[in-house]
Amino acid sequence: MYGEQTHAEDSSEDLSLDVSMLSLDPPSDKKDQSFVPLSFTSTSTPTSEEDEENGKYKERKWMVNESRLMELFSRCNHCGVSVIETKKTTCSSLIRVNWQCSNGHQGKWNSCDEIRGMPVINLLAAACTLFTGATYIDIDDWAALLNLQIPKKTSFYAIQSSYLIPVVEIVYKEKQEQMLEGLWMQNILQKGVHLSGDGRSDRYV
Numbered sequence: 001m002y003g004e005q006t007h008a009e010d011s012s013e014d015l016s017l018d019v020s021m022l023s024l025d026p027p028s029d030k031k032d033q034s035f036v037p038l039s040f041t042s043t044s045t046p047t048s049e050e051d052e053e054n055g056k057y058k059e060r061k062w063m064v065n066e067s068r069l070m071e072l073f074s075r076c077n078h079c080g081v082s083v084i085e086t087k088k089t090t091c092s093s094l095i096r097v098n099w100q101c102s103n104g105h106q107g108k109w110n111s112c113d114e115i116r117g118m119p120v121i122n123l124l125a126a127a128c129t130l131f132t133g134a135t136y137i138d139i140d141d142w143a144a145l146l147n148l149q150i151p152k153k154t155s156f157y158a159i160q161s162s163y164l165i166p167v168v169e170i171v172y173k174e175k176q177e178q179m180l181e182g183l184w185m186q187n188i189l190q191k192g193v194h195l196s197g198d199g200r201s202d203r204y205v
């Protein structure tokens with residue numbers, strides 16, 4: 001049954017990873033109406049679009065062996081016959097599966113959502129690396145030992161410079177302005193300001 005399938009894989013990190021997030025065409029497989037999960041236990045009911053986005057960011061994620069994942073595509077979820085062709089496409093941490101059964105039914109499945117053409121998990125993987133304070137090398141070494149698929153070095157730094165650093169700068173300036181406003185208020189209320197130094201007693205000659 002499974003051995004009769006035709007398998008193909010397109011793993012193209014550099015070709016398919018779009019860090020521009022400017023894709024005008026909505027992802028064709030953003031809503032895969034043909035895929036019906038075997039079980040659906042979530043009872044969450046997002047009250048707004050924002051809640052839904054936050055939920056996706058926070059929702060639990062799992063490490064899955066590829067062989068176990070592909071077992072889900074052994075039979076057609078329309079008619080139940082064997083799937084005769086599967087094609088895997090990967091883009092960093094995203095895996096996309098296209099399948100077709102012997103009765104001509106087709107389907108596409110993505111392991112995560114996309115935002116303007118970028119797989120969300122790639123953005124999150126890069127962000128979580130930076131925000132933990134770890135170096136990319138540390139995370140990459142850990143992932144390599146597991147054979148866990150994360151963005152390659154070039155992609156990571158492209159995402160970092162295009163999106164993460166600008167966001168950090170915005171938040172830093174917002175927090176700095178809040179602190180300065182607090183200090184101005186203290187001055188107005190004549191509460192004074194306490195200054196402290198790092199105590200290194202640096203000397204400049």
Ligand SMILES: [Zn+2]
Pocket residue numbers: 076077078079080081101102103104105
């Ligand atoms: Zn079918």
